[in-house]
Amino acid sequence: MFKKFEVSGNNQVKSSVARGVRAAVCEQYPWLDQNGVLEVLLxxxxxxxxxxxxxxxxxxxxxxxxxxxxxxxxxxxPTMRVLHQYPDMMPKLRTDAGAIKFVLSGANIMCPGLTSPGATMHDEVPEGAAVAIYAEGKEHAMAVGLTKLSTAQMREVNKGVAVELMHHLNDGLWKTHSIA
Structure with a gap:
């Protein structure tokens, strides 16, 4: 998604829009609100x-x-920097070591990369859920994505795209530390 990070417009939003963003984030990631982190981030x-x-x-x-x-x-x-600060905020899936180079190149995650030995589905998630992608043998997340299948379907079908990649380490958004 963010091969290059280009901004076409950057505007301060009205408080009602900011409240809407906060509410959506709170609804999607209840852990942030339960642990008092939402007020720190937003x-x-x-x-x-x-x-x-x-x-x-x-x-x-x-x-x-x-x-x-x-x-x-x-x-x-969440951006990868936020996810690294608060790794428990979203469900986790772990790919096998063979998938690492593909994920860091921006490829979607395929079912065999999550069902093979070395891979782990830490959390059961439905289709259309936001997930953190970890790599076998690594401590920190390497990507965030949106599931195309539930974890049960991933095990059953075991082929095709399992997770659509949204943001990964070393992409354009990762390289952007601040925006003026």
């Missing part, structure tokens, strides 16, 4: 900016730092 009293990017992407920015992104009117996903 403070109510701080201005929020939303950067519009090519491909109908938008990025929520607080204190000049990208924190969440979404396809317009879709799921909100």
């Amino acid at each position: 403070p109510k009293k701080e201005p929020m900016f939303v950067a519009k990017c090519p491909g109908y992407m938008q990025v929520a920015i607080v204190h000049g730092t990208p924190v969440f992104f979404s396809e317009r009117e879709g799921h909100w996903f």
Whole structure:
């Protein structure tokens, strides 16, 4: 999604829009609210900016730092930096070691990469869920994505795309530390 990170517009949003983003993030990631992290990431009293990017992407920015992104009117996903700070915020899937180079190149995750020896489905998730992608033998997440099948279907079918990759280490959004 973010081979290159280009911003076509960056505007401060009205408080009602910021509340909507907070509510959507809170609904998708209840762990953040339960642990008091939501106020740290998306403070109510701080201005929020939303950067519009090519491909109908938008990025929520607080204190000049990208924190969440979404396809317009879709799921909100944490940036990798946020996910590394709060790894328990979303369900986890772990690929086998053979999938690492493909994922870091921006490829979608295939079912065999999640069902083979060395891979683990830590959490049971439905189709259309936002998930963190980890690699066999690695401590930190390497990507975030959207499941195309439930974990039960992944085991049953064991072919085709399991997770659509949204953001990964070393892509354009990862390389962007701050936006003025």
